[in-house]
Amino acid sequence: xxxxxxxxxxxxxxxxxxxxxxxxxxxxxxxxxxxxxxxxxxxxxxxxxxxxxxxxxxxxxxxxxxxxxxxxxxxxxxxxxxxxxxxxxxxxxxxx
Numbered sequence: 001x002x003x004x005x006x007x008x009x010x011x012x013x014x015x016x017x018x019x020x021x022x023x024x025x026x027x028x029x030x031x032x033x034x035x036x037x038x039x040x041x042x043x044x045x046x047x048x049x050x051x052x053x054x055x056x057x058x059x060x061x062x063x064x065x066x067x068x069x070x071x072x073x074x075x076x077x078x079x080x081x082x083x084x085x086x087x088x089x090x091x092x093x094x095x096x
Contacts, residue, residue, distance in 0.1 A: 002052070014063045016052060023058070024051035044068070 002020045005011050022030060025038045026048050042048050042065055050063045077089065 010063055010066045014050065014061045015059070016050070016061070016063070017054065020052035020054050020059070022050070023053055024049075025063075026050075039065075 002011070002016060002018060002022060005016060005018050022035055024030060025035055026042070028034075028038055030038050039048070044065050044067050047062045047064050049060065051058060051060050053059070075093075078085070081089070
């Protein structure tokens with residue numbers, strides 16, 4: 001089930017709506033655990049056939065993939081962190 005669609009996204013441009021149920025991607029049946037690996041086979045600019053169910057209707061459309069979202073972040077130590085926060089940070093950085 002598609003929970004949300006961003007404005008001006010490839011999904012919105014393809015006519016997909018929040019509440020649609022994703023059925024097929026590129027002619028392959030997909031589910032909650034398989035849709036992302038199927039989608040990862042394609043690159044930006046590719047047009048991928050998609051089938052969704054909306055209410056009792058089956059809708060077939062084309063999803064033209066956009067650029068992946070790029071997220072940048074950095075981890076900084078807070079000088080005023082408590083001893084407990086510093087311990088948590090150290091554990092997280094060590095992978096414990």
